[in-house]
Amino acid sequence: MDGTAGTKIDLKKELDAYRARRGEFRVVDVPPMRYLMLDGHGDPNSSPEFAESVESLYPLAYAMKFASKRALGRDYVVPPLEGLWWADDMTAFTSARDTSAWEWTLMLMVPEWLDGAACAAAVAQVRAKGGAPRLDEVRFEELAEGLCVQTLHVGSFDDEGPVLDRMHGEFIPGQGLTLAGKHHEIYLSDFRRVAPEKQRTILRQPVV
Template sequence: MADKIDFKREIAAYRAPRGRFAIVDVPDLQYLMIDGQGDPNTGPAFAEATAALYPVAYQLKFASKRELARDYVVPPLEGLWWADDMESFTAARDKSRWHWTLMIMTPDWITPDMLTSEAVRLEKLSEGRCVQTLHVGSYDDEAPVLARMHAEFIPANALRMTGKHHEIYLSDARKVAPEKLRTILRQPVTN
């Protein structure tokens, strides 16, 4: 059997500089996805979606190892975030008005016929050119970083936002103190 693949090491878009913004080209990637709406801290839907994703991700990982002789590290949890009024996302932080898609990246050799869950879908995401940075700290402290990304860096580089705000959770919030959480903040852009 070949070595276990760690996509965080293999895919450059899973690395970001801390304290500055970088423009990156993200390849098309395949994800397990589940959609929801509402405050991730108080509403049950977010916890239920997370609980639904992980068993499917590990089931596919073990099926890949057993049936295809291809082993990999299950990548981190990720989320797409948006609101009908983006001010409620970046400035007001009214989490009750947020929409989200929770995701776990899945290798392209995993096919839809391997998926047995009806609650989770397998879908490609094409983000292309993006701006991203590594945020270290509480999720609630992201707003000033996002404001600088959206209102300063993106316009200063003759870019405009497209797509949905994307977060990659490099830390497990159940095991890491809020001030030490490591999260890649990503925004798809175009010229």
């Protein structure tokens, strides 16, 4: 993703790490990428912290996008929202689906040509325009996942359990691999606007 001047790139179409098919588990080597991140806890459907995180990440991401276009001539589509999810007992994501036990980090990926200084400038810009609920808590950080297994899930988040059971309990051990790192979701659909049965989500699990 070189962000060539004068072109508008869509990072989720450029990167192999954002490709997945429904009904297919695929092993992919994910390169280190940098993100805007916010942490939280609990049920995303009822947590004010979750909604405030979404409301804080997007203004910052768009401020960075417009600054990139204006100052560098490099325009891009803001990547989809992503989330890391974990719990003390990972069955909270599969059979139990105990949302009260969930810990999460919401993320928006940032192109490689933008750095921490660009993020800090965007934070100042958003603050000057009225701020965002959790603006001062956003961090700019690299995530290095490496080898992962992923698939495309179409449907409600509540229906992910059987897919994750097959990924964790059948495919991954069947490949001689073991789970390593946090469950990762990439929301190709805007879950605020798309009906649950039509939502498209990449489910990713780092492995070794």
